[in-house]
Every structure is written in structure tokens, then in C-alpha cells.
Amino acid sequence: xxxxxxxxxxxxxxxxxxxxxxxxxxxxxxxxxxxxxxxxxxxxxxxxxxxxxxxxxxxxxxxxxxxxxxxxxxxxxxxxxxxxxxxxxxxxxxxxxxxxxxxxxxxxxxxxxxxxx
Amino acid sequence: xxxxxxxxxxxxxxxxxxxxxxxxxxxxxxxxxxxxxxxxxxxxxxxxxxxxxxxxxxxxxxxxxxxxxxxxxxxxxxxxxxxxxxxxxxxxxxxxxxxxxxxxxxxxxxxx
Numbered sequence: 001x002x003x004x005x006x007x008x009x010x011x012x013x014x015x016x017x018x019x020x021x022x023x024x025x026x027x028x029x030x031x032x033x034x035x036x037x038x039x040x041x042x043x044x045x046x047x048x049x050x051x052x053x054x055x056x057x058x059x060x061x062x063x064x065x066x067x068x069x070x071x072x073x074x075x076x077x078x079x080x081x082x083x084x085x086x087x088x089x090x091x092x093x094x095x096x097x098x099x100x101x102x103x104x105x106x107x108x109x110x111x112x113x114x115x116x117x
Numbered sequence: 118x119x120x121x122x123x124x125x126x127x128x129x130x131x132x133x134x135x136x137x138x139x140x141x142x143x144x145x146x147x148x149x150x151x152x153x154x155x156x157x158x159x160x161x162x163x164x165x166x167x168x169x170x171x172x173x174x175x176x177x178x179x180x181x182x183x184x185x186x187x188x189x190x191x192x193x194x195x196x197x198x199x200x201x202x203x204x205x206x207x208x209x210x211x212x213x214x215x216x217x218x219x220x221x222x223x224x225x226x227x228x229x
Binding site: 033035042043045048056091104105106107108109110111 | 147148150158159160161162165167204208216217218219220221222
């Protein structure tokens with residue numbers, strides 16, 4: 001299995017620019033999560049989807065952040081306009097439906113390292 | 118609100134045993150997970166406790182006491198490669214939805 005695939009791995013952008021992060025979850029997984037990790041705030045859940053539908057976006061910090069999941073194999077997290085305080089590692093993760101191990105384990109991608117200057 | 122507490126740093130020597138504790142206050146508690154993250158890498162799943170008691174996976178064990186809102190991760194026969202951050206994470210349930218909320222992580226340093 002290819003695992004969760006994220007792109008880009010690294011991005012440096014100027015303040016005010018639009019940033020789009022992409023994620024392909026593990027095939028067959030029906031939950032998708034976007035997390036942000038910083039030294040100050042740790043791992044924060046931004047938003048998660050079930051069957052392509054956003055379930056909880058209460059962690060999205062501001063209206064500048066938006067996420068979509070147009071189909072079961074693709075999701076985007078967009079920041080527009082970006083600010084230096086958005087610099088962080090953004091992780092996408094996915095989980096299979098069900099009880100037990102498969103339903104209680106989420107699998108992370110390698111992350112997108114974003115630097116806004 | 119929800120809170121998870123774990124030590125920020127732990128240091129131990131190769132071959133030793135180390136225990137990382139985690140206490141939590143949450144609503145909708147479903148279970149407790151542990152994840153490992155090496156510098157520059159992604160968090161990876163280590164173990165999950167849905168019921169009280171001990172779960173063992175090789176050199177790693179995890180324990181949960183729901184009545185005490187407490188769990189721990191036990192690492193035995195420490196190796197240099199175990200140097201990493203370890204996160205406890207509560208699995209929260211709301212209806213059929215479940216999500217993970219992570220603690221702030223414990224940086225484990227294994228010394229030769």
C-alpha cells in the first residue's frame with residue numbers, strides 16, 4: 001500500500017500568496033484528517049472528513065483556511081492569503097471505518113513543510 | 118474542555134526501561150493511543166487501549182485505567198533508535214464519528 005501521499009513536501013512562499021496543500025489518502029479509507037504541527041501548539045486537528053463530507057472544521061484557525069475533498073482519493077487544504085504565522089508542518093492522515101485496530105488507527109502522510117516569509 | 122498531560126522530556130540509557138505517563142480530561146472518551154514521531158518524520162501508530170489493562174507489542178506496552186483517566190507507555194530494552202517524541206492521543210467519540218486529539222508530546226532521549 002502506498003500510504004498517505006502529500007504534496008508538496010516543502011514550500012516556501014511569500015506572505016500574501018495562496019498556498020494549496022494536497023493529499024491522497026490510503027485507498028479504502030473513508031476518514032481524512034488535516035493536522036497542523038508547530039513547536040508552540042503541537043499537533044492540532046484542523047478539520048476532518050467522512051466519506052468526503054466535512055464533519056468538524058472547528059479547528060480551522062481563520063477564514064483564510066479552507067479545505068475540500070471533491071472525491072474519495074483527493075483533498076486540498078488552502079490558505080489564502082498566507083501569513084508568516086502559518087508556517088508549520090501540515091499533516092494529512094486517513095483512517096478506515098470499523099472497530100478494533102483498523103478503526104482506531106490513523107495513518108499520517110510525511111507532511112508538507114510550509115514556510116511563509 | 119479537553120486536556121492531556123504528559124512529561125515534556127525523558128532521558129534514559131540504552132537497555133533501560135522507561136515509562137511515559139499520560140493523564141487526560143475529556144468528554145466522549147473512547148480510547149487512548151500512542152504515536153511515535155522521529156525528527157522530521159510523520160507520527161506513526163504504536164498502540165491503542167480501548168479497555169482497561171495492559172497491551173503488549175514487542176518491547177512496547179501500553180496501559181489504560183479509565184477510572185483514573187490515566188495511561189502510560191512502557192518502553193523496554195531501550196535502543197538508540199527509540200529516541201523520538203512520543204504522543205498520547207485520546208480517541209474521542211461523538212455519535213459514529215471518532216477523532217484523535219494529541220498531547221504535547223514527550224521527547225525521549227536514549228543515551229549510550
